[in-house]
Amino acid sequence: MSRIVYVNGRFVPFEEATIPIMDRGFLFADGIYEVSAVLDGRLVDNEAHLARLDRSLGEIGIRNPHTIAEWTRLEEELVTRNNLREGLVYMEVTRGVAERDFAFPPEGTPPTVVMFTQAKTVSANPLAERGAKVISVEDLRWKRRDIKSVALLAQVLAKQQAAAAGVAEAWMHEDGFVTEGGSSTAFIITEDGRIVTRPLSTALLPGITRRAVMRLAEENGLTVEERAFTIEEALAAAEAFFTSASAFVMPVVEIDGNRVGGGQPGPMTRRLRDLYLDMAKAG
Template identity: 50%
Template sequence: MLNRIVYVNGDYINEHDAKVSIFDRGFLFADAVYEVTAVVNGHLIENEGHMNRLARSCNELELTLPVTIEELTHIQQELIRLNQLDEGGIYLQLSRGTAGDRDFAYPQNIQPTLVLFTQARSLLDSPKAKKGMKVVTIEDIRWHRRDIKTVQLLAPCMAKQFALSQGYDDAWLTEGGYITEGSSNNAYIVTEHNTVVTRPLSRDILHGITRQALLDLGAKHAIKIEERLFTPEEAMHAKEAFISSATTFVYPVVEINDQPIGDGKPGPIAKQLRDIYIDLVKRQSAS
């Protein structure tokens, strides 16, 4: 999108005029949190969950949100209007702000930096949802507060870049012999008894908003779900595998470490979950 209107600290401005100080702690220390909310038909999807998680991240890091959740939602909606965004997402980032100089200790009484911008992309119709993804497992080297959605994303970037450089679509991260999650998504497998398995919530994984919606929808549609640890070996011999995130919804995983999953094609449970989630998205976007 050319010449987007973005939001920076109370102002709606052209993206080319947007500036943040080089002394901003988000830039210097990754002292910042973020959220990405999907947009379909010009409507925010699952935004309440994203705002609740944002508030939790702020609380965990002692960050002050400079506007109310209601005001933040209005900012999101105004950006959708100004940029005529039909489908895609809104990125939101809140940093602790700019102090007088670089210092590790939290500065007191400074104004946080709040930035939002839109990204246009296709969500409902995706080639990866139809053909599936190939992933590779690598060691999880991230910090141990993955439940806080911070901008400390260098390790996930390295994981994703390694996967792409080796001919895969993404990486699944491992720790202590078990899968934690994908580089930017939650991970799932389906057992031979058609049980969906995903890692339970803890500080080891991000508490995915789409993840929770899928678990709720699965329960309503009589899909058996089990929250427990699972190994790369179990994943490679699973009946199905898939990932979820705010802007992918559900993507099937058809290959792990060069091992085809099932028959090497997207499986029926991943397809069913994507379909019923998209039904939910369409209902939300029509309201």
């Protein structure tokens, strides 16, 4: 049976889904997206994802077409129609369809809304058992990285560099310090057990999984320190990991061909992943 997707108020087979060529998401990357994980057929930490979607839309002046309750109902309907047990729900809202012009279209132009699911193993991911390898790349993005924009060309190039190098992720850096991963938040764990990640600003996306992992760490008596760190510090760390809606907590065992810690997933990272999985399964 064909995958069912959602386009502007209709659930349709994937093969029948179309968007006009004058859609501003296609012409200008003028839109926002969000991704929620699905585990055991249930959405994970979804309200936080929808709150970030609402914030990003507001930052670029697009009216949110749905309330949190409406978004949730649509997501759950899509999960049910596709019989999705584990994977992702992708949501995108663009400024809509209008004649190509850089200025915003007339007030009242309806936004375009697209949603689809992707089946993916996120809980028993084999990569989490052996650990991920990453490379470092220069951060080439714009200055409002806190907005979850569909303009992802710099991340595409970074992730392609990672793919070409045969590794799982690229850690972007600027002015000597790590900003974040191509599609994730970067963390290190120091020799004395402090969990370190960069503080929020316009330089990076406010990760939803980041926030949940930090909260779980603090609730379990672990020390979290928000500050910038360098690739050199990451290489000297006891452990490293990254977080995202699709990876949850992913151990990093190698950066630029150099082993991190013992070159295998460390005990604190494993504990954080277990804590997050317990939270996700509890619903």
